[in-house]
Amino acid sequence: MDIFEHTILCKKCGKEMERATVIRNGFQLRALVCPNGHDKIIHPKDEEEYKKFKDLREKEFKVKMRIVGNSYAVSIPKEIVSFMQDQEKLMNDMVKLCFEESGRLSLTFDKFLEKEK
Numbered sequence: 001m002d003i004f005e006h007t008i009l010c011k012k013c014g015k016e017m018e019r020a021t022v023i024r025n026g027f028q029l030r031a032l033v034c035p036n037g038h039d040k041i042i043h044p045k046d047e048e049e050y051k052k053f054k055d056l057r058e059k060e061f062k063v064k065m066r067i068v069g070n071s072y073a074v075s076i077p078k079e080i081v082s083f084m085q086d087q088e089k090l091m092n093d094m095v096k097l098c099f100e101e102s103g104r105l106s107l108t109f110d111k112f113l114e115k116e117k
Helices: 044-058 078-086 111-116
Strands: 018-024 027-033 040-042 065-068 071-074 096-101 104-108
Touching: 018 040, 027 044, 040 044, 044 078
Parallel strands: none
Antiparallel strands: 018 027, 027 040, 065 071, 096 104
């Protein structure tokens, strides 16, 4: 049974904490918050996954660009793909690729593509 399924009281005021969602860097974390704003508890499993996300985000990967037919291909490290799959984010065959600024590309998976369909 999940700890967040039980009633948890605020240490300072004794009121029942309410369920909420906290967003950090686009990452959704389940939380319990005091209605009076005294305390906030992030779900331990979500906090652990967020830490993995931060650790992965701080890494720099060096990958080769290769020619495939008339296009160039860049491989995505397995560590990144595994993290995305662990987060139950669906990966589609198609992704959105944008040229953001000189020297910078962005690659968008999951929810953005679902909205376009």
